[in-house]
Amino acid sequence: MQSSAIYQHVKHALEHFFKQQQYNFTVALSGGVDSVVLLHVMHLLKQEMPKLKVSAIYVNHGLSKYANDWQAFCQNLCVELDIPFNTAQVTISPQTRTSLEAQAREARYKALDELSAPQSVILLGQHLNDQIETFLLRLKRGSGLKGLGAMQAMRELQSGRMCYRPLLNITRSDIEHFATAFNIAHITDDSNTDERFDRNFLRARVVPELAMRFKGFEQCAGRSIELLQQQQALLDEYTQIDLSQSLNDQQALCISQIIHYSDVRITNVVRAWLSLFTQVMPSQKQLSQIINQAINAQADAKIQIDLVDGQVRRHQGYLYFVTQKNIVNDDELITHELTLNDGRVLTKQSGVGIRAPHANEQVSVRFNYNSARIKPLKKPGSNSVKHWFKDAKVAPWLRSQVPLIFYNDELVQVVGYFISEKHYDENGVYWECK
Missing domain, CATH: 3.40.50.620 (HUPs)
Structure with a gap:
């Protein structure tokens, strides 16, 4: 040249x-x-x-x-x-x-x-x-x-x-x-x-x-590498179609959606799903373990496969990639907005929800209070947060991340799931977390 x-x-x-x-x-x-x-x-x-x-x-x-x-x-x-x-x-x-x-x-x-x-x-x-x-x-x-x-x-x-x-x-x-x-x-x-x-x-x-x-040789090898890249790009396009059809709102992988795929197609979509959360791919042995346990284990079996920077767990027919999140805002007083330690923002909205707090009531957020009791709107009777999470099929590892809103020591909202029937107000407030 x-x-x-x-x-x-x-x-x-x-x-x-x-x-x-x-x-x-x-x-x-x-x-x-x-x-x-x-x-x-x-x-x-x-x-x-x-x-x-x-x-x-x-x-x-x-x-x-x-x-x-x-x-x-x-x-x-x-x-x-x-x-x-x-x-x-x-x-x-x-x-x-x-x-x-x-x-x-x-x-x-x-x-x-x-x-x-x-x-x-x-x-x-x-x-x-x-x-x-x-x-x-x-x-x-x-x-x-x-x-x-x-x-x-x-x-x-x-x-x-x-x-x-x-x-x-x-x-x-x-x-x-x-x-x-x-x-x-x-x-x-x-x-x-x-x-x-x-x-x-x-x-x-x-x-x-x-x-x-x-x-x-050098030019021919370069062309071969370019062809491999093109084939990978094409495969990526089809993989993204499979992946988009197999995820729920929490980016969990639906087992029933992929179970009828060929073995190589399942492996491919599971790899693509893991890449959403980690740059460290599991070994071939770990990948086989994930797929075998996801598909072959009994429906109520608890699966936990430890990887370098997280865990693969199964819940209600979905695979979840779970990492430990540091949320230490427990029992912190809030007014209109609060940024949690994991980056989420808790904000107060107006509308159908709970009544505004009285002057003598402090509003605080807590986490992982499974024994706290609440009677959710349109639910029968009062019971513990643990009971209502189980009733709503919330994955166990997600429960500790759900903000609980208290007026003094009384639970009034489980953010994203329930509001207290006792505190219900059509022209009230509610909290959301994004």
Whole structure:
């Protein structure tokens, strides 16, 4: 590929953003040849398009003894090109079950998101050889369709900010030729030659051999990865249809809706459902346990399967993903609005409900008072909150999260479920929680 072709490729790749009037970009600059070439291309593009805003950011993990030198190199490069520069310092704390590489990657994305120029799209320098290495690493791990699709060109961060990889179809050798043609200095990370790391071994030994043996291997592998991504996107569309037809208002999964699906279709929709709540997918053994217990256990059986950051439980024919929520507003006095510790907001509304409190009555909210008694409107007799929850088929793990409104020590409303018949007033008040 000619050096000018890389420039045209990047320009074409960014057309999607230009059409949306997005001209603000931040280059994630490491000092390596890929990100440095990307920065130079954006600098050239800015000369052609003056309204383009280009900045750069270096994330300093402190994992290499040369990290500060690389930071200084990146800063000097940006001064030379008259490009605004920022740096982010991150600390990586060793964690069990998570590789140092994965921790550094997550810390990097978090820092890029927080400290890149406001409203900018983050540009990442990964190229086609990075993509092939990622594919082979995931092949080694036994990944499925989604994993073998490797890196997506576009990635949305948790904040909604977009990351984009405009060099993903460009080979490392083409990028290096660009750097040579324009006499562009860059950093070579000494750790990239350590073949104890799987990616470095693939980079140094495997991919070059394949490219030498099979003409056009890199481009063909890239096309195969794109096809895998397209097939995953199609599967995702059908999965979302299945999922939308199987959820209730609390995002619980209806067992009777999926029970007649094929085994692979059930597995697929359960994975998609879990992804609504967690980024840590269960092992194949745990997933099989969830599905087998959901479908084969007796209707009244209590199911509790512990995962990394929550539990899967079954209630009234639905699967629920349950996490422990910290609600400590217990017995707190309220007037018109109260924000709970789990982010929900309790607000007072006017209308059919309970009478307004008398002057000598304090209004408070409490949680998990199962023994408190109330006679709900249009229900027979007075009984405990525990009894009425069971009567209303409220899942046991949801009951402690339901706000209970008291006038002094008298329960007058179970928010979202019951109001006290004794306190009923057509022109009264009621509390709702959202």
